[in-house]
Amino acid sequence: MVSLGYISEIWNKYEDPRTAGKFLMENPPTRFFGFIISYVLFIHFGPTLMKKRKPFELKLVKSVYNIFQIVINGYYGLYGLYYVFLTHNYNYSCPSLAIGNDEYAQTIAHLGHIYFLSKLWDLFDTIFIILKKNDRQLSFLHCYHHMFMAFATYFIMKFYIDTSFCLVAVINALIHSCMYFYYFLTTQNSEVKKSITWKKHITHIQMLQFTVLSIHFLRPVFNTECNRPKVWDIFMSLQILFILYMFIQFYIKTYLVKKNSNKKKF
Template structure:
């Protein structure tokens, strides 16, 4: 993986994350302080469309190799044979996608939608990128395959929803689909957590246990945050309507 841009050193990982947070908390608000929100509807539409295509194409490429993996244990793919090179490239593609996800936040800043930049939003974007970079650099392929597979599918569906609501603002305010998108994200995390747990308790699985523990801990945090969002947003709304 050393031959790929941004994959040579952890310092590149740290620099990207720090730059992201500097823009979100300092540079972005400073640039927008005395400006009106930018009208970026066309940019947002194109961004969502590009995310749909990129995620779905990557998902299909990943799914075509499903038979090479086992939910009980998928070893790190560190060979220089054709299959190892394919998985390394797919993993690298996924890392680039996680950097591209940061554009989401940049667009929120430029449109002055600071209410969308929650702790969950920032934690999810930064930690998924952090974990994907670490696994791509040191443990390409292997058990992390299941996260990339599930995440690209869910993101293709999620950005399809975003694209539709962007083009129809009336529907966006009353859409019943939004809660299902959040629920899908929770289900995705739970399933991947269970798959990681199977490898973790398998004594004959050589996939690094410490990384499985670290990733699982992050999945638990994200499950908690997404569940909290779901309950506060939808369960509370339902109770108000019932009253």
């Protein structure tokens, strides 16, 4: 059995010194994994515990939460866009690893850590779903997407933070800012929540996001002059394509199949 001491030794040996010691980046990674295990247990037991209880009224809590998400994602996305892509020469066909102690590399690591924490904050979406007993929203796609983003950002921050990850973070943050603006509107106006158009557009931009990011990670793979680790880019592109596939399946099931079934009723 692998001991915590062995894991800590591996973590210390290969960790990125720029993120060592930051919040939830400590060795051994007991606090991070404890957080994730608690999340998984709540997903498993939460619906059962809520079965005989009334749904929680979380309008005020969700409104504050959504506003915070709009602000933090909007700020991060715009600042990251300006700093990483507008003030520096970003190479889209072979992104820089940005490894070192210079200001640029340190800023990349700092921005990445903020993004990592925001992905843990996103897990509260699942908690709200369970507390409000919206079981239909508790899908495999929802849980997998949130879990993957939490794990991926943790390991990237711990071992391999580079500029290509910043592109993921910037695009994702800007889209999340729009998405949480929609969620905020639904807490204020029930008619917005009933609008299929809003939901479809949110799904459209999410699918567009994963399409762009999958292409972005595949470009260095086919660039023979790029010396980035190919295995890493292939892994990320495959994971993103898998999530895109699930979003497409969700889109077909939610908007195309239901639309056709409604037509047949008439």
